[in-house]
Amino acid sequence: MSTTVIAEPPGHEVPAGSRVNYLNANYGVKSWLFTTDHKRIALLYLGSITLMFFVGGFFAVMMRLHLIEPQGALVAPETYNKLFTMHGVIMVFFFLVPSIPATLGNFLVPMMIGARDLAFPRLNLLSWYIYIIGAAFTLYAVISGGVDTGWTFYTPYSSTFSHTSVIPTALGVFITGFSSILTGLNFVVTIHKMRAPGLTWFRLPLFIWAMYATSIIFILGTPVIAITLFLLFLERVMHIGIFDPAIGGDPILFQHLFWFYSHPAVYIMILPGMGVMSELITCFSRKRIFGYSFVAFSSLAIAIISFLVWGHHMFVTGQSIYAGLIFSVLSFLVAIPSAVKVFNWTATLYKGSISYDAPMLYALGFIGLFTMGGLTGLFLASLATDVHLNGTYFIVAHFHYIMVGGAVMAYLGGIHFWWPKITGRLYPDGWARFAALVIFVGFNLTFFPQFMLGYLGMPRRYAVYPSEFQVLNVMSSAGASILGIGYLIPLIYLLWSIRYGPVAGPNPWRAKGLEWQTPSPPPTENFEEIPIVTEDAYDYAGVTGVGRG
Amino acid sequence: MTGLIQSSLHPLAAAAMLIPLKPRAASSIAQGVDNLYFALTVITLFFTILIFSTIFFFMIKYRRRSPDEIPADTGEHLGLELTWTIVPTLITVFIFIWGSSLYFENSRPPEAATEIFVVGKQWMWHIQHPEGVREINELHVPVNTPISITMTSDDVIHDFYIPAFRVKKDAVPGRYTSLWFQATKIGTYHIFCGQYCGADHAEMIGWVYVMSGTDYAAWLSGGARNESMAQTGERLFNQLGCVTCHVADGTGRGPSLVGLYGKPEKLGDGSTRVVDETLIRQAIVNSNSIPLPNYPPIMPSFQGQVNEEQVLQLIAYVKSLGAEERKTNGK
Numbered sequence: 001m002s003t004t005v006i007a008e009p010p011g012h013e014v015p016a017g018s019r020v021n022y023l024n025a026n027y028g029v030k031s032w033l034f035t036t037d038h039k040r041i042a043l044l045y046l047g048s049i050t051l052m053f054f055v056g057g058f059f060a061v062m063m064r065l066h067l068i069e070p071q072g073a074l075v076a077p078e079t080y081n082k083l084f085t086m087h088g089v090i091m092v093f094f095f096l097v098p099s100i101p102a103t104l105g106n107f108l109v110p111m112m113i114g115a116r117d118l119a120f121p122r123l124n125l126l127s128w129y130i131y132i133i134g135a136a137f138t139l140y141a142v143i144s145g146g147v148d149t150g151w152t153f154y155t156p157y158s159s160t161f162s163h164t165s166v167i168p169t170a171l172g173v174f175i176t177g178f179s180s181i182l183t184g185l186n187f188v189v190t191i192h193k194m195r196a197p198g199l200t201w202f203r204l205p206l207f208i209w210a211m212y213a214t215s216i217i218f219i220l221g222t223p224v225i226a227i228t229l230f231l232l233f234l235e236r237v238m239h240i241g242i243f244d245p246a247i248g249g250d251p252i253l254f255q256h257l258f259w260f261y262s263h264p265a266v267y268i269m270i271l272p273g274m275g276v277m278s279e280l281i282t283c284f285s286r287k288r289i290f291g292y293s294f295v296a297f298s299s300l301a302i303a304i305i306s307f308l309v310w311g312h313h314m315f316v317t318g319q320s321i322y323a324g325l326i327f328s329v330l331s332f333l334v335a336i337p338s339a340v341k342v343f344n345w346t347a348t349l350y351k352g353s354i355s356y357d358a359p360m361l362y363a364l365g366f367i368g369l370f371t372m373g374g375l376t377g378l379f380l381a382s383l384a385t386d387v388h389l390n391g392t393y394f395i396v397a398h399f400h401y402i403m404v405g406g407a408v409m410a411y412l413g414g415i416h417f418w419w420p421k422i423t424g425r426l427y428p429d430g431w432a433r434f435a436a437l438v439i440f441v442g443f444n445l446t447f448f449p450q451f452m453l454g455y456l457g458m459p460r461r462y463a464v465y466p467s468e469f470q471v472l473n474v475m476s477s478a479g480a481s482i483l484g485i486g487y488l489i490p491l492i493y494l495l496w497s498i499r500y501g502p503v504a505g506p507n508p509w510r511a512k513g514l515e516w517q518t519p520s521p522p523p524t525e526n527f528e529e530i531p532i533v534t535e536d537a538y539d540y541a542g543v544t545g546v547g548r549g
Numbered sequence: 550m551t552g553l554i555q556s557s558l559h560p561l562a563a564a565a566m567l568i569p570l571k572p573r574a575a576s577s578i579a580q581g582v583d584n585l586y587f588a589l590t591v592i593t594l595f596f597t598i599l600i601f602s603t604i605f606f607f608m609i610k611y612r613r614r615s616p617d618e619i620p621a622d623t624g625e626h627l628g629l630e631l632t633w634t635i636v637p638t639l640i641t642v643f644i645f646i647w648g649s650s651l652y653f654e655n656s657r658p659p660e661a662a663t664e665i666f667v668v669g670k671q672w673m674w675h676i677q678h679p680e681g682v683r684e685i686n687e688l689h690v691p692v693n694t695p696i697s698i699t700m701t702s703d704d705v706i707h708d709f710y711i712p713a714f715r716v717k718k719d720a721v722p723g724r725y726t727s728l729w730f731q732a733t734k735i736g737t738y739h740i741f742c743g744q745y746c747g748a749d750h751a752e753m754i755g756w757v758y759v760m761s762g763t764d765y766a767a768w769l770s771g772g773a774r775n776e777s778m779a780q781t782g783e784r785l786f787n788q789l790g791c792v793t794c795h796v797a798d799g800t801g802r803g804p805s806l807v808g809l810y811g812k813p814e815k816l817g818d819g820s821t822r823v824v825d826e827t828l829i830r831q832a833i834v835n836s837n838s839i840p841l842p843n844y845p846p847i848m849p850s851f852q853g854q855v856n857e858e859q860v861l862q863l864i865a866y867v868k869s870l871g872a873e874e875r876k877t878n879g880k
């Protein structure tokens with residue numbers, strides 16, 4: 001059935017290392033800092049966001065340790081407030097938002113569509129530098145005493161009352177936003193203009209559809225957060241009275257502007273994960289995705305509806321009842337495309353040939369945790385229950401099921417899946433499966449008790465708490481330490497594999513997709529000859545035996 | 550016996566056996582909210598178990614048996630796609646209608662609710678009863694009586710949250726928000742600040758004391774109470790000199806405030822606004838933002854001269870003038 005006309009992968013029997021690829025084409029710091037190769041830029045991003053992930057994770061572990069005791073075990077309340085703020089700022093803006101798009105997206109978008117690079121390679125490098133400048137501002141804020149507004153920067157606390165490094169932090173987020181916008185632009189142009197001959201829209205891998213939907217949100221949403229933070233900056237420096245009620249401003253206006261970006265941003269974080277999911281599920285069940293067009297269009301539906309639901313963050317601010325009704329119904333609506341995806345992934349497994357390699361374990365973990373995260377969102381879309389649960393640990397649990405259980409699981413699944421392509425090496429599969437299990441267990445132990453805490457009424461962002469909440473807090477903290485270890489294990493064996501891992505060969509998973517038709521690691525120009533595509537995505541039924549390495 | 554078992558355990562482990570699965574429910578709306586919460590929990594469990602068990606079933610049944618195995622394509626199925634689009638949509642519509650109608654009901658205070666005023670301030674709750682009693686971080690209310698809370702904030706956004714009553718509302722500087730509840734069980738319940746508000750956010754907590762009617766009456770009459778909120782407001786009204794312009798018979802340099810509360814008023818810019826708490830507050834702190842057709846904009850701003858609690862007292866006074874007027878009209 002396979003009628004692919006693709007150039008025979010050049011030199012795939014030659015052991016990696018002796019062949020010229022994007023990693024050994026040239027050496028030295030300059031060759032990396034001035035590279036315009038999308039694959040090298042992806043690795044620059046990978047290093048940067050991994051650093052930020054562990055910085056943000058360190059703050060999380062400190063918070064959970066502190067909360068072992070009701071009166072607080074570790075730090076002063078002011079310090080605790082800085083910990084959760086910096087955890088949120090770093091994880092959201094410097095890890096989750098760029099995570100999959102900037103690393104896997106950068107690496108894979110050109111390779112999956114049969115292109116030699118992104119449309120604007122130098123713009124791509126610029127976006128990494130912008131990210132680094134933004135990150136530097138934020139890390140400076142951390143070192144210069146931290147910031148305590150919460151990652152949401154609500155006014156008038158952030159504009160008038162906080163005495164911490166609000167301005168450097170806000171500037172850091174402001175600057176980093178531009179790197180998102182540039183990446184989004186780059187992807188949209190690349191996907192429109194640089195697809196290989198024969199690669200029609202409906203033959204695209206679903207990862208590309210997800211990247212496309214994400215890019216739309218990058219381009220349309222990010223300018224709003226930039227404007228919002230700029231207004232916050234003006235308000236704080238010049239007291240111009242946009243958000244300060246004492247001089248005629250409206251503090252709730254800030255929340256409207258902030259969530260107009262930040263709710264779609266939730267989908268910036270999860271849509272790429274959904275794209276990774278479609279690749280993993282198909283490869284490890286060797287099946288075409290069930291309901292290709294439903295999965296593809298659900299990504300676009302999510303991207304569009306996500307711009308219309310921001311008001312559900314403000315049900316208890318005194319917003320009108322009728323506005324509440326509209327935002328509630330739209331919030332329920334945005335859940336449907338996500339449900340459609342989950343059902344389609346599950347149905348893809350039907351009559352498949354399912355293997356349990358490490359990436360697949362992450363993928364299955366994603367489906368379970370994302371399902372729970374999505375369904376608990378219904379409690380918050382529903383007005384009467386949101387009144388009770390808003391601002392409690394229920395919210396914290398809900399979005400960590402989506403962001404950590406969903407997005408980070410998908411990110412790790414993707415890293416494990418494409419690691420052999422990126423580095424040309426295999427990691428120890430046993431350790432990888434073990435880590436997936438540790439992360440799954442640690443995650444649930446950390447965040448499930450938080451649903452219970454929230455329903456019992458414990459507000460979030462509390463440095464001290466009434467003692468009746470202690471048991472659940474201790475359970476959550478115990479889980480966090482397991483989760484922390486779970487994240488360190490992959491760091492170790494993946495680094496180990498770069499040097500000592502067995503050579504992977506071009507296609508160790510026998511996956512479909514153009515990125516697997518070229519050697520691992522790929523040559524700088526990706527493909528010796530631009531491939532011509534004549535088949536649909538995930539046409540596994542026609543796959544021919546391509547052996548490991 | 551249970552005591553014996555627990556005493557042999559680590560205290561935390563013993564406490565773990567006592568984790569409640571649901572918060573105390575002590576208001577007229579709590580049961581309704583809990584019913585919806587329970588229904589949502591059932592839906593969540595149903596779909597989570599459905600997805601998990603299907604995945605596990607497929608993983609075992611269709612596990613890869615040989616490395617070269619290539620399964621046949623199972624194609625597409627429009628009927629299935631439509632089913633799992635439409636069924637979840639119907640479920641969410643059902644939950645939306647349930648949650649919204651409940652919210653709608655819960656949002657409207659009964660006519661006869663007793664009004665209590667709350668001002669959030671870093672990091673405490675100032676509470677005033679119309680009878681003049683003031684408390685900090687404590688709220689005494691009678692059982693089985695509808696209570697309406699009108700609130701604002703002196704500084705940043707706070708959030709008045711009583712988990713046992715399932716009620717919560719932001720206290721926003723520069724405007725009034727409100728919530729209401731009817732406590733159904735005598736007891737003591739947490740008040741939390743539900744919106745992060747700075748260093749001691751977690752210490753901005755207090756207690757609601759729900760008392761029997763007689764205990765409440767005794768509590769109100771005890772203590773060093775000398776005047777009602779409206780009376781305090783009247784004293785302020787005289788002290789600040791408001792009375793020199795706002796003369797009752799309408800001959801002053803400013804409009805008479807008698808009977809004004811609750812009435813629609815035509816403003817100088819042609820718009821019509823009902824005289825409510827928000828408008829009176831705006832008139833006190835920034836009168837020039839309300840153009841009046843027959844009066845020059847000569848009223849100074851009292852921002853900074855009166856705090857939010859005093860503004861509420863002035864409002865209580867203006868309201869009491871309205872009440873007298875309506876009473877006379879009714880006769």
